[in-house]
Amino acid sequence: xxxxxxxxxxxxxxxxxxxxxxxxxxxxxxxxxxxxxxxxxxxxxxxxxxxxxxxxxxxxxxxxxxxxxxxxxxxxxxxxxxxxxxxxxxxxxxxxxxxxxxxxxxxxxxxxxxxxxxxxxxxxxxxxxxxxxxxxxxxxxxxxxxxxxxxxxxxxxxxxxxxxxxxxxxxxxxxxxxxxxxxxxxxxxxxxxxxxxxxxxxxxxxxxxxxxxxxxxxxxxxxxxxxxxxxxxxxxxxxxxxxxxxxxxxxxxxxxxxxxxxxxxxxxxxxxxxxxxxxxxxxxxxxxxxxxxxxxxxxxxxxxxxxxxxxxxxxxxxxxxxxxxxxxxxxxxxxxxxxxxxxxxxxxxxxxxxxxxxxxxxxxxxxxxxxxxxxxxxxxxxxxxxxxxxxxxxxxxxxxxxxxxxxxxxxxxxxxxxxxxxxxxxxxxxxxxxxxxxxxxxxxxxxxxxxxxx
RNA sequence: CUCCCGUUCGUCUAGCCCGGUCUAGGACACCUGGUUUUCAUCCAGGCAACAGGGGUUCGAAUCCCCUACGGGAGGCCA
Numbered sequence: 012x013x014x015x016x017x018x019x020x021x022x023x024x025x026x027x028x029x030x031x032x033x034x035x036x037x038x039x040x041x042x043x044x045x046x047x048x049x050x051x052x053x054x055x056x057x058x059x060x061x062x063x064x065x066x067x068x069x070x071x072x073x074x075x076x077x078x079x080x081x082x083x084x085x086x087x088x089x090x091x092x093x094x095x096x097x098x099x100x101x102x103x104x105x106x107x108x109x110x111x112x113x114x115x116x117x118x119x120x121x122x123x124x125x126x127x128x129x130x131x132x133x134x135x136x137x138x139x140x141x142x143x144x145x146x147x148x149x150x151x152x153x154x155x156x157x158x159x160x161x162x163x164x165x166x167x168x169x170x171x172x173x174x175x176x177x178x179x180x181x182x183x184x185x186x187x188x189x190x191x192x193x194x195x196x197x198x199x200x201x202x203x204x205x206x207x208x209x210x211x212x213x214x215x216x217x218x219x220x221x222x223x224x225x226x227x228x229x230x231x232x233x234x235x236x237x238x239x240x241x242x243x244x245x246x247x248x249x250x251x252x253x254x255x256x257x258x259x260x261x262x263x264x265x266x267x268x269x270x271x272x273x274x275x276x277x278x279x280x281x282x283x284x285x286x287x288x289x290x291x292x293x294x295x296x297x298x299x300x301x302x303x304x305x306x307x308x309x310x311x312x313x314x315x316x317x318x319x320x321x322x323x324x325x326x327x328x329x330x331x332x333x334x335x336x337x338x339x340x341x342x343x344x345x346x347x348x349x350x351x352x353x354x355x356x357x358x359x360x361x362x363x364x365x366x367x368x369x370x371x372x373x374x375x376x377x378x379x380x381x382x383x384x385x386x387x388x389x390x391x392x393x394x395x396x397x398x399x400x401x402x403x404x405x406x407x408x409x410x411x412x413x414x415x416x417x418x419x420x421x422x423x424x425x426x427x428x429x430x431x432x433x434x435x436x437x438x439x440x441x442x443x444x445x446x447x448x449x450x451x452x453x454x455x456x457x458x459x460x461x462x463x464x465x
Numbered sequence: 466c467u468c469c470c471g472u473u474c475g476u477c478u479a480g481c482c483c484g485g486u487c488u489a490g491g492a493c494a495c496c497u498g499g500u501u502u503u504c505a506u507c508c509a510g511g512c513a514a515c516a517g518g519g520g521u522u523c524g525a526a527u528c529c530c531c532u533a534c535g536g537g538a539g540g541c542c543a
Contacts, residue, residue, distance in 0.1 A: 135539095161469090162469055168540095199470065204539095295470095295535080299493070441504065
Protein backbone atom coordinates (compact mmCIF):
# COMPACT_ATOMS: atom_id res chain seq x y z
CA UNK A 12 0.00 0.00 0.00
CA UNK A 13 1.48 3.31 -1.07
CA UNK A 14 0.68 6.70 0.41
CA UNK A 15 -0.88 7.85 -2.80
CA UNK A 16 -4.44 9.02 -2.37
CA UNK A 17 -6.61 10.02 -5.30
CA UNK A 18 -10.25 10.90 -5.42
CA UNK A 19 -13.18 11.08 -7.76
CA UNK A 20 -15.50 13.86 -6.68
CA UNK A 21 -18.66 13.89 -8.74
CA UNK A 22 -21.80 15.79 -8.02
CA UNK A 23 -24.89 13.64 -8.39
CA UNK A 24 -26.83 15.08 -11.28
CA UNK A 25 -29.03 12.15 -12.14
CA UNK A 26 -26.84 10.72 -14.87
CA UNK A 27 -23.33 9.34 -15.22
CA UNK A 28 -21.52 11.17 -17.95
CA UNK A 29 -18.90 9.39 -20.03
CA UNK A 30 -16.38 12.13 -19.27
CA UNK A 31 -16.93 11.74 -15.54
CA UNK A 32 -16.71 8.01 -15.95
CA UNK A 33 -13.33 8.31 -17.57
CA UNK A 34 -12.08 10.69 -14.89
CA UNK A 35 -13.22 8.15 -12.32
CA UNK A 36 -11.56 5.38 -14.29
CA UNK A 37 -8.22 7.19 -14.59
CA UNK A 38 -8.19 7.92 -10.87
CA UNK A 39 -9.07 4.36 -10.11
CA UNK A 40 -6.42 3.05 -12.48
CA UNK A 41 -3.79 5.26 -10.95
CA UNK A 42 -4.72 4.12 -7.46
CA UNK A 43 -4.66 0.48 -8.46
CA UNK A 44 -1.44 0.90 -10.41
CA UNK A 45 0.37 2.53 -7.52
CA UNK A 46 -1.27 0.58 -4.73
CA UNK A 47 -2.77 3.79 -3.46
CA UNK A 48 -6.21 4.64 -2.14
CA UNK A 49 -9.18 5.57 -4.29
CA UNK A 50 -11.60 7.87 -2.53
CA UNK A 51 -15.13 8.57 -3.70
CA UNK A 52 -16.37 11.91 -2.46
CA UNK A 53 -19.81 13.20 -3.23
CA UNK A 54 -20.01 16.89 -4.03
CA UNK A 55 -23.63 17.40 -3.13
CA UNK A 56 -23.46 21.06 -2.14
CA UNK A 57 -26.04 22.08 -4.69
CA UNK A 58 -29.12 21.05 -2.77
CA UNK A 59 -31.54 21.72 -5.59
CA UNK A 60 -30.15 19.06 -7.83
CA UNK A 61 -29.34 16.33 -5.38
CA UNK A 62 -31.40 13.33 -4.50
CA UNK A 63 -30.99 9.72 -3.44
CA UNK A 64 -32.08 8.80 -6.91
CA UNK A 65 -29.25 10.78 -8.47
CA UNK A 66 -26.73 9.29 -6.10
CA UNK A 67 -27.89 5.82 -6.98
CA UNK A 68 -27.36 6.42 -10.69
CA UNK A 69 -23.81 7.43 -9.92
CA UNK A 70 -22.96 4.54 -7.63
CA UNK A 71 -24.61 2.03 -9.97
CA UNK A 72 -22.62 3.42 -12.85
CA UNK A 73 -19.38 3.11 -10.91
CA UNK A 74 -20.19 -0.44 -9.95
CA UNK A 75 -21.18 -1.39 -13.47
CA UNK A 76 -17.83 -0.12 -14.69
CA UNK A 77 -16.13 -2.18 -12.01
CA UNK A 78 -14.71 0.86 -10.22
CA UNK A 79 -14.65 0.01 -6.55
CA UNK A 80 -13.69 2.70 -4.06
CA UNK A 81 -11.64 2.22 -0.93
CA UNK A 82 -13.25 5.07 0.96
CA UNK A 83 -16.56 6.77 0.44
CA UNK A 84 -20.30 6.09 0.53
CA UNK A 85 -21.26 2.60 1.74
CA UNK A 86 -17.71 1.69 2.70
CA UNK A 87 -16.74 4.56 5.00
CA UNK A 88 -13.15 5.36 5.86
CA UNK A 89 -11.04 7.42 8.23
CA UNK A 90 -11.41 10.70 6.38
CA UNK A 91 -15.18 11.00 6.37
CA UNK A 92 -17.80 12.13 6.06
CA UNK A 93 -17.64 11.62 2.31
CA UNK A 94 -20.59 13.81 1.49
CA UNK A 95 -19.85 17.48 1.25
CA UNK A 96 -23.27 18.24 2.63
CA UNK A 97 -22.08 16.75 5.93
CA UNK A 98 -18.80 18.62 6.13
CA UNK A 99 -20.14 22.06 6.92
CA UNK A 100 -18.22 22.50 10.17
CA UNK A 101 -14.95 21.60 8.49
CA UNK A 102 -15.49 24.29 5.89
CA UNK A 103 -16.30 26.78 8.62
CA UNK A 104 -13.05 25.94 10.42
CA UNK A 105 -11.01 26.41 7.31
CA UNK A 106 -12.82 29.58 6.37
CA UNK A 107 -11.95 30.90 9.81
CA UNK A 108 -8.27 30.33 9.04
CA UNK A 109 -8.53 32.52 6.00
CA UNK A 110 -10.47 35.14 7.91
CA UNK A 111 -7.89 35.16 10.69
CA UNK A 112 -5.16 35.58 8.12
CA UNK A 113 -7.00 38.55 6.67
CA UNK A 114 -7.53 36.88 3.32
CA UNK A 115 -11.28 37.45 3.12
CA UNK A 116 -13.77 40.25 2.98
CA UNK A 117 -17.51 40.60 2.66
CA UNK A 118 -19.25 42.12 -0.28
CA UNK A 119 -22.94 42.02 -1.11
CA UNK A 120 -23.52 39.38 1.54
CA UNK A 121 -20.95 36.96 0.17
CA UNK A 122 -17.48 36.19 1.47
CA UNK A 123 -14.67 36.77 -1.02
CA UNK A 124 -11.08 35.60 -1.23
CA UNK A 125 -8.57 38.42 -1.32
CA UNK A 126 -5.72 37.99 -3.79
CA UNK A 127 -2.38 39.55 -2.98
CA UNK A 128 -1.00 42.18 -5.28
CA UNK A 129 -1.44 45.60 -6.71
CA UNK A 130 -5.05 46.57 -7.35
CA UNK A 131 -6.49 48.51 -10.22
CA UNK A 132 -9.79 48.93 -11.94
CA UNK A 133 -10.33 48.33 -15.59
CA UNK A 134 -13.16 47.89 -18.01
CA UNK A 135 -13.72 44.19 -18.66
CA UNK A 136 -14.98 43.27 -22.07
CA UNK A 137 -16.30 39.93 -20.90
CA UNK A 138 -18.20 41.18 -17.89
CA UNK A 139 -19.11 44.37 -19.70
CA UNK A 140 -18.31 46.39 -16.62
CA UNK A 141 -15.66 48.29 -14.75
CA UNK A 142 -14.17 45.80 -12.29
CA UNK A 143 -11.38 45.58 -9.78
CA UNK A 144 -8.42 43.45 -10.77
CA UNK A 145 -5.28 42.38 -8.99
CA UNK A 146 -1.80 42.02 -10.34
CA UNK A 147 -0.72 38.74 -8.74
CA UNK A 148 2.40 36.65 -9.00
CA UNK A 149 1.76 33.89 -11.54
CA UNK A 150 0.96 30.49 -10.17
CA UNK A 151 3.19 27.76 -11.54
CA UNK A 152 1.80 24.26 -11.84
CA UNK A 153 3.94 21.29 -12.69
CA UNK A 154 1.19 19.26 -14.26
CA UNK A 155 1.90 15.54 -14.49
CA UNK A 156 0.37 15.37 -17.94
CA UNK A 157 1.01 18.76 -19.49
CA UNK A 158 4.21 19.89 -17.87
CA UNK A 159 4.78 23.40 -16.62
CA UNK A 160 1.71 25.61 -16.78
CA UNK A 161 1.78 29.19 -15.61
CA UNK A 162 -1.24 31.33 -14.95
CA UNK A 163 -2.05 34.38 -12.85
CA UNK A 164 -5.38 34.92 -11.15
CA UNK A 165 -6.54 38.45 -11.58
CA UNK A 166 -9.85 38.69 -9.80
CA UNK A 167 -10.92 38.01 -6.23
CA UNK A 168 -13.45 35.21 -6.11
CA UNK A 169 -16.33 34.16 -3.92
CA UNK A 170 -15.75 31.60 -1.17
CA UNK A 171 -19.14 31.58 0.51
CA UNK A 172 -22.40 32.50 -1.14
CA UNK A 173 -24.87 34.97 0.18
CA UNK A 174 -26.98 32.00 1.32
CA UNK A 175 -24.11 30.76 3.47
CA UNK A 176 -23.04 27.85 1.29
CA UNK A 177 -19.39 27.53 0.42
CA UNK A 178 -18.59 27.34 -3.28
CA UNK A 179 -16.83 24.60 -5.20
CA UNK A 180 -13.35 26.10 -5.09
CA UNK A 181 -13.29 26.32 -1.32
CA UNK A 182 -14.80 22.94 -0.53
CA UNK A 183 -12.79 21.19 -3.17
CA UNK A 184 -9.51 22.43 -1.76
CA UNK A 185 -10.49 21.95 1.87
CA UNK A 186 -11.62 18.40 1.16
CA UNK A 187 -8.46 17.58 -0.71
CA UNK A 188 -6.44 18.89 2.23
CA UNK A 189 -8.42 17.17 4.93
CA UNK A 190 -8.68 13.93 3.02
CA UNK A 191 -4.96 13.84 2.38
CA UNK A 192 -5.31 13.76 -1.39
CA UNK A 193 -1.88 13.56 -3.02
CA UNK A 194 -2.81 13.53 -6.72
CA UNK A 195 -5.66 15.38 -8.36
CA UNK A 196 -6.56 13.77 -11.67
CA UNK A 197 -9.34 15.66 -13.40
CA UNK A 198 -10.50 16.99 -16.73
CA UNK A 199 -8.67 19.73 -18.57
CA UNK A 200 -11.68 21.96 -18.10
CA UNK A 201 -10.34 22.50 -14.58
CA UNK A 202 -6.90 23.56 -15.66
CA UNK A 203 -7.78 27.23 -15.61
CA UNK A 204 -9.33 26.87 -12.17
CA UNK A 205 -6.17 25.36 -10.81
CA UNK A 206 -4.57 28.72 -10.17
CA UNK A 207 -7.46 29.57 -7.86
CA UNK A 208 -6.99 26.30 -6.07
CA UNK A 209 -3.27 26.77 -5.67
CA UNK A 210 -3.89 30.27 -4.31
CA UNK A 211 -6.04 28.64 -1.65
CA UNK A 212 -3.52 25.91 -0.86
CA UNK A 213 -0.96 28.67 -0.39
CA UNK A 214 -3.27 30.68 1.80
CA UNK A 215 -3.82 27.59 3.95
CA UNK A 216 -0.05 27.09 3.99
CA UNK A 217 -0.42 23.57 2.70
CA UNK A 218 1.52 22.01 -0.10
CA UNK A 219 -0.67 21.52 -3.14
CA UNK A 220 -1.19 18.02 -4.50
CA UNK A 221 0.20 16.89 -7.82
CA UNK A 222 -2.19 17.86 -10.60
CA UNK A 223 -2.78 15.77 -13.68
CA UNK A 224 -5.20 17.29 -16.16
CA UNK A 225 -6.48 14.77 -18.63
CA UNK A 226 -7.82 15.64 -22.10
CA UNK A 227 -11.53 15.99 -22.69
CA UNK A 228 -13.80 13.81 -24.75
CA UNK A 229 -15.22 15.76 -27.68
CA UNK A 230 -18.62 15.04 -29.13
CA UNK A 231 -18.78 12.76 -32.15
CA UNK A 232 -20.26 15.35 -34.43
CA UNK A 233 -20.10 19.10 -34.28
CA UNK A 234 -17.86 21.04 -31.98
CA UNK A 235 -17.23 21.13 -28.28
CA UNK A 236 -16.91 18.67 -25.47
CA UNK A 237 -19.34 15.86 -24.98
CA UNK A 238 -22.36 16.97 -23.00
CA UNK A 239 -25.27 15.15 -21.46
CA UNK A 240 -27.51 15.53 -24.44
CA UNK A 241 -25.04 14.15 -26.95
CA UNK A 242 -25.38 10.71 -28.41
CA UNK A 243 -23.34 8.24 -26.42
CA UNK A 244 -22.78 10.55 -23.48
CA UNK A 245 -24.39 8.52 -20.73
CA UNK A 246 -22.94 5.37 -19.20
CA UNK A 247 -26.32 4.02 -18.21
CA UNK A 248 -27.20 4.07 -21.89
CA UNK A 249 -24.45 1.59 -22.70
CA UNK A 250 -25.65 -0.70 -20.00
CA UNK A 251 -29.20 -0.65 -21.29
CA UNK A 252 -28.09 -1.07 -24.87
CA UNK A 253 -26.22 -4.21 -24.02
CA UNK A 254 -22.67 -3.03 -24.28
CA UNK A 255 -20.27 -4.97 -22.11
CA UNK A 256 -18.76 -3.02 -19.26
CA UNK A 257 -15.32 -4.39 -20.03
CA UNK A 258 -15.54 -3.13 -23.59
CA UNK A 259 -16.74 0.32 -22.61
CA UNK A 260 -14.05 0.54 -19.98
CA UNK A 261 -11.40 -0.60 -22.44
CA UNK A 262 -12.57 1.90 -25.02
CA UNK A 263 -12.67 4.97 -22.83
CA UNK A 264 -9.27 4.07 -21.42
CA UNK A 265 -7.96 4.33 -24.96
CA UNK A 266 -9.52 7.76 -25.33
CA UNK A 267 -6.58 9.73 -24.06
CA UNK A 268 -4.24 6.96 -23.02
CA UNK A 269 -2.43 4.17 -24.78
CA UNK A 270 -0.05 1.43 -23.82
CA UNK A 271 2.64 2.51 -26.31
CA UNK A 272 2.54 -0.75 -28.15
CA UNK A 273 0.11 -1.68 -30.86
CA UNK A 274 -2.40 -3.40 -28.64
CA UNK A 275 -5.87 -2.04 -28.11
CA UNK A 276 -7.85 -4.83 -26.57
CA UNK A 277 -6.39 -5.11 -23.12
CA UNK A 278 -7.77 -6.74 -20.06
CA UNK A 279 -8.08 -4.66 -16.96
CA UNK A 280 -5.10 -6.21 -15.18
CA UNK A 281 -2.84 -5.26 -18.06
CA UNK A 282 -4.20 -1.74 -18.10
CA UNK A 283 -3.64 -1.37 -14.38
CA UNK A 284 -0.12 -2.63 -14.83
CA UNK A 285 0.72 -0.22 -17.65
CA UNK A 286 -1.29 2.84 -16.70
CA UNK A 287 0.68 5.92 -15.75
CA UNK A 288 0.84 9.66 -16.45
CA UNK A 289 3.38 9.56 -19.28
CA UNK A 290 0.98 7.49 -21.33
CA UNK A 291 -1.76 10.10 -21.14
CA UNK A 292 -2.25 12.31 -24.17
CA UNK A 293 -2.53 16.07 -24.12
CA UNK A 294 -4.90 16.52 -27.03
CA UNK A 295 -8.64 16.11 -26.71
CA UNK A 296 -10.16 12.98 -28.21
CA UNK A 297 -13.24 12.71 -30.32
CA UNK A 298 -15.70 10.02 -29.35
CA UNK A 299 -16.25 7.33 -31.99
CA UNK A 300 -19.09 4.94 -31.40
CA UNK A 301 -18.08 2.74 -34.33
CA UNK A 302 -14.80 1.96 -32.70
CA UNK A 303 -16.49 1.27 -29.38
CA UNK A 304 -18.89 -1.06 -31.18
CA UNK A 305 -16.02 -2.89 -32.84
CA UNK A 306 -14.31 -3.43 -29.51
CA UNK A 307 -17.60 -4.48 -28.00
CA UNK A 308 -18.08 -7.04 -30.75
CA UNK A 309 -14.68 -8.50 -29.96
CA UNK A 310 -15.60 -8.89 -26.33
CA UNK A 311 -18.96 -10.33 -27.29
CA UNK A 312 -17.39 -13.03 -29.42
CA UNK A 313 -15.19 -14.12 -26.58
CA UNK A 314 -18.11 -14.95 -24.34
CA UNK A 315 -18.94 -18.60 -23.87
CA UNK A 316 -22.34 -19.54 -25.20
CA UNK A 317 -23.96 -19.79 -21.79
CA UNK A 318 -22.96 -16.25 -20.81
CA UNK A 319 -23.86 -14.97 -24.23
CA UNK A 320 -27.29 -16.54 -23.98
CA UNK A 321 -27.77 -15.16 -20.50
CA UNK A 322 -26.99 -11.64 -21.70
CA UNK A 323 -28.91 -11.93 -24.95
CA UNK A 324 -32.15 -13.31 -23.56
CA UNK A 325 -33.50 -10.06 -22.10
CA UNK A 326 -32.92 -8.24 -25.37
CA UNK A 327 -34.75 -10.90 -27.36
CA UNK A 328 -37.49 -10.97 -24.80
CA UNK A 329 -37.99 -7.20 -24.75
CA UNK A 330 -38.11 -7.13 -28.53
CA UNK A 331 -40.83 -9.77 -28.43
CA UNK A 332 -38.73 -12.29 -30.31
CA UNK A 333 -38.76 -14.96 -27.65
CA UNK A 334 -41.21 -15.61 -24.88
CA UNK A 335 -40.52 -16.16 -21.22
CA UNK A 336 -40.75 -19.92 -21.61
CA UNK A 337 -38.68 -20.14 -24.78
CA UNK A 338 -36.85 -23.42 -25.12
CA UNK A 339 -33.36 -23.00 -23.69
CA UNK A 340 -31.72 -25.54 -25.96
CA UNK A 341 -33.20 -24.06 -29.11
CA UNK A 342 -32.36 -20.54 -27.97
CA UNK A 343 -28.80 -21.53 -27.29
CA UNK A 344 -28.26 -23.28 -30.59
CA UNK A 345 -29.65 -20.27 -32.44
CA UNK A 346 -27.44 -17.89 -30.51
CA UNK A 347 -24.45 -20.05 -31.16
CA UNK A 348 -24.95 -19.37 -34.86
CA UNK A 349 -25.61 -15.67 -34.38
CA UNK A 350 -22.91 -14.83 -31.86
CA UNK A 351 -20.10 -14.50 -34.41
CA UNK A 352 -22.28 -12.18 -36.48
CA UNK A 353 -23.45 -9.96 -33.66
CA UNK A 354 -21.93 -6.55 -33.22
CA UNK A 355 -24.10 -5.77 -30.26
CA UNK A 356 -26.74 -7.41 -28.13
CA UNK A 357 -29.04 -4.67 -29.29
CA UNK A 358 -28.85 -5.87 -32.89
CA UNK A 359 -29.64 -9.45 -31.98
CA UNK A 360 -33.43 -9.40 -32.28
CA UNK A 361 -33.25 -8.30 -35.90
CA UNK A 362 -30.45 -10.73 -36.54
CA UNK A 363 -32.31 -13.83 -35.46
CA UNK A 364 -36.00 -13.00 -35.31
CA UNK A 365 -36.86 -15.47 -38.10
CA UNK A 366 -35.60 -18.38 -36.05
CA UNK A 367 -38.45 -17.91 -33.65
CA UNK A 368 -41.40 -16.58 -35.53
CA UNK A 369 -42.93 -16.89 -38.97
CA UNK A 370 -43.65 -13.19 -38.86
CA UNK A 371 -40.41 -11.93 -40.32
CA UNK A 372 -39.92 -9.29 -42.99
CA UNK A 373 -38.88 -10.29 -46.51
CA UNK A 374 -36.07 -8.11 -47.78
CA UNK A 375 -37.17 -6.90 -51.19
CA UNK A 376 -33.70 -5.96 -52.37
CA UNK A 377 -32.48 -9.46 -51.80
CA UNK A 378 -35.48 -10.80 -53.66
CA UNK A 379 -34.68 -8.67 -56.68
CA UNK A 380 -31.10 -9.84 -56.67
CA UNK A 381 -32.07 -13.47 -56.56
CA UNK A 382 -34.69 -13.22 -59.25
CA UNK A 383 -32.23 -11.53 -61.54
CA UNK A 384 -29.89 -14.47 -61.40
CA UNK A 385 -32.23 -17.41 -61.29
CA UNK A 386 -35.72 -18.66 -60.91
CA UNK A 387 -36.01 -19.33 -57.20
CA UNK A 388 -39.32 -21.16 -57.38
CA UNK A 389 -38.03 -23.71 -59.85
CA UNK A 390 -34.94 -24.24 -57.75
CA UNK A 391 -36.84 -24.61 -54.52
CA UNK A 392 -39.33 -26.96 -56.08
CA UNK A 393 -36.35 -29.23 -56.76
CA UNK A 394 -34.97 -28.77 -53.27
CA UNK A 395 -38.15 -29.33 -51.31
CA UNK A 396 -38.53 -33.10 -51.80
CA UNK A 397 -34.86 -33.58 -51.05
CA UNK A 398 -35.13 -31.77 -47.74
CA UNK A 399 -38.25 -33.69 -46.89
CA UNK A 400 -36.32 -36.89 -47.36
CA UNK A 401 -32.97 -36.15 -45.75
CA UNK A 402 -32.24 -38.34 -42.79
CA UNK A 403 -31.14 -37.21 -40.31
CA UNK A 404 -31.86 -33.51 -40.82
CA UNK A 405 -28.32 -32.38 -40.12
CA UNK A 406 -26.03 -30.07 -41.99
CA UNK A 407 -23.66 -32.75 -43.31
CA UNK A 408 -26.46 -34.86 -44.65
CA UNK A 409 -28.29 -31.87 -46.04
CA UNK A 410 -25.15 -30.84 -47.81
CA UNK A 411 -24.62 -34.29 -49.30
CA UNK A 412 -28.10 -34.68 -50.62
CA UNK A 413 -28.15 -31.16 -52.06
CA UNK A 414 -24.92 -31.92 -53.84
CA UNK A 415 -26.37 -35.09 -55.28
CA UNK A 416 -29.37 -33.11 -56.46
CA UNK A 417 -27.15 -30.47 -58.02
CA UNK A 418 -25.22 -33.12 -59.93
CA UNK A 419 -28.30 -34.71 -61.39
CA UNK A 420 -29.57 -31.29 -62.43
CA UNK A 421 -26.25 -30.37 -63.91
CA UNK A 422 -25.30 -27.36 -61.86
CA UNK A 423 -23.33 -26.40 -58.78
CA UNK A 424 -24.81 -26.83 -55.36
CA UNK A 425 -24.51 -23.19 -54.40
CA UNK A 426 -27.07 -22.05 -56.94
CA UNK A 427 -29.68 -23.23 -54.45
CA UNK A 428 -28.30 -21.40 -51.48
CA UNK A 429 -29.44 -17.81 -51.97
CA UNK A 430 -33.01 -18.81 -52.76
CA UNK A 431 -33.08 -21.27 -49.92
CA UNK A 432 -31.81 -18.72 -47.46
CA UNK A 433 -34.24 -16.15 -48.68
CA UNK A 434 -37.22 -18.49 -48.44
CA UNK A 435 -36.52 -19.51 -44.86
CA UNK A 436 -35.27 -16.19 -43.48
CA UNK A 437 -36.27 -13.38 -45.80
CA UNK A 438 -32.67 -12.23 -45.68
CA UNK A 439 -29.72 -12.12 -47.99
CA UNK A 440 -27.23 -12.77 -45.23
CA UNK A 441 -26.96 -14.51 -41.91
CA UNK A 442 -25.27 -17.45 -40.26
CA UNK A 443 -23.89 -20.36 -42.26
CA UNK A 444 -26.85 -21.73 -44.18
CA UNK A 445 -26.60 -25.45 -43.57
CA UNK A 446 -26.17 -25.33 -39.80
CA UNK A 447 -28.93 -22.77 -39.81
CA UNK A 448 -31.31 -25.18 -41.54
CA UNK A 449 -30.38 -27.88 -39.10
CA UNK A 450 -31.15 -25.67 -36.14
CA UNK A 451 -34.44 -24.51 -37.61
CA UNK A 452 -35.51 -28.07 -38.14
CA UNK A 453 -37.15 -29.85 -41.02
CA UNK A 454 -40.68 -28.84 -40.15
CA UNK A 455 -40.02 -25.13 -40.09
CA UNK A 456 -37.83 -25.22 -43.16
CA UNK A 457 -40.13 -27.21 -45.40
CA UNK A 458 -43.14 -25.26 -44.28
CA UNK A 459 -41.49 -22.00 -45.26
CA UNK A 460 -40.39 -23.32 -48.61
CA UNK A 461 -43.92 -24.49 -49.35
CA UNK A 462 -45.27 -21.10 -48.44
CA UNK A 463 -42.72 -19.49 -50.65
CA UNK A 464 -43.74 -21.71 -53.56
CA UNK A 465 -47.38 -20.75 -53.43
C1' C B 466 -12.55 40.61 -24.94
C1' U B 467 -8.66 38.17 -21.80
C1' C B 468 -6.01 34.02 -20.13
C1' C B 469 -4.70 28.76 -20.38
C1' C B 470 -4.13 24.17 -23.17
C1' G B 471 -3.73 21.64 -27.61
C1' U B 472 -2.81 20.47 -33.29
C1' U B 473 0.35 13.25 -37.06
C1' C B 474 -4.51 9.45 -42.00
C1' G B 475 -12.12 10.93 -41.72
C1' U B 476 -11.56 9.07 -36.24
C1' C B 477 -8.40 6.97 -31.96
C1' U B 478 -3.26 6.93 -31.92
C1' A B 479 2.65 5.26 -32.31
C1' G B 480 6.88 8.19 -33.32
C1' C B 481 8.36 13.89 -30.60
C1' C B 482 11.49 14.43 -24.37
C1' C B 483 17.14 11.80 -26.30
C1' G B 484 16.84 15.49 -34.42
C1' G B 485 19.00 10.95 -39.16
C1' U B 486 16.63 3.87 -38.69
C1' C B 487 9.83 7.74 -40.97
C1' U B 488 9.56 6.43 -48.79
C1' A B 489 5.58 8.17 -40.89
C1' G B 490 3.63 2.30 -38.01
C1' G B 491 -1.09 0.22 -35.83
C1' A B 492 -6.48 0.29 -35.04
C1' C B 493 -11.72 1.80 -36.37
C1' A B 494 -14.33 3.25 -40.70
C1' C B 495 -14.21 2.77 -45.99
C1' C B 496 -12.85 0.03 -50.75
C1' U B 497 -11.07 -4.62 -53.24
C1' G B 498 -10.13 -9.74 -53.18
C1' G B 499 -10.26 -14.53 -50.56
C1' U B 500 -12.74 -17.97 -47.08
C1' U B 501 -14.84 -23.10 -54.25
C1' U B 502 -23.20 -20.22 -50.97
C1' U B 503 -24.74 -15.53 -48.08
C1' C B 504 -22.71 -12.23 -44.46
C1' A B 505 -22.51 -8.38 -40.16
C1' U B 506 -17.28 -12.96 -38.40
C1' C B 507 -12.31 -14.39 -40.20
C1' C B 508 -7.92 -13.67 -43.69
C1' A B 509 -5.14 -10.77 -47.40
C1' G B 510 -4.49 -6.20 -49.88
C1' G B 511 -5.68 -0.98 -50.70
C1' C B 512 -7.00 4.33 -49.75
C1' A B 513 -5.45 8.00 -46.37
C1' A B 514 -1.82 12.34 -42.14
C1' C B 515 3.28 15.26 -39.84
C1' A B 516 -2.09 22.66 -39.86
C1' G B 517 0.77 26.91 -42.46
C1' G B 518 5.08 30.02 -42.51
C1' G B 519 9.85 31.32 -40.81
C1' G B 520 14.27 29.88 -38.29
C1' U B 521 18.36 26.49 -36.02
C1' U B 522 20.98 22.30 -38.35
C1' C B 523 24.74 18.67 -43.02
C1' G B 524 19.79 16.85 -41.74
C1' A B 525 13.28 18.39 -38.39
C1' A B 526 7.08 15.04 -37.60
C1' U B 527 10.86 15.60 -33.84
C1' C B 528 14.18 21.95 -31.29
C1' C B 529 12.74 27.64 -31.41
C1' C B 530 9.39 31.72 -33.08
C1' C B 531 4.98 33.55 -35.50
C1' U B 532 0.18 32.72 -37.68
C1' A B 533 -4.09 29.85 -38.25
C1' C B 534 -7.38 26.49 -36.37
C1' G B 535 -9.48 23.56 -32.32
C1' G B 536 -10.64 23.07 -27.07
C1' G B 537 -11.22 25.00 -22.17
C1' A B 538 -11.77 28.78 -18.47
C1' G B 539 -13.15 33.61 -17.03
C1' G B 540 -20.48 31.85 -12.31
C1' C B 541 -22.73 33.73 -5.41
C1' C B 542 -22.55 25.94 -11.27
C1' A B 543 -19.38 21.88 -10.33
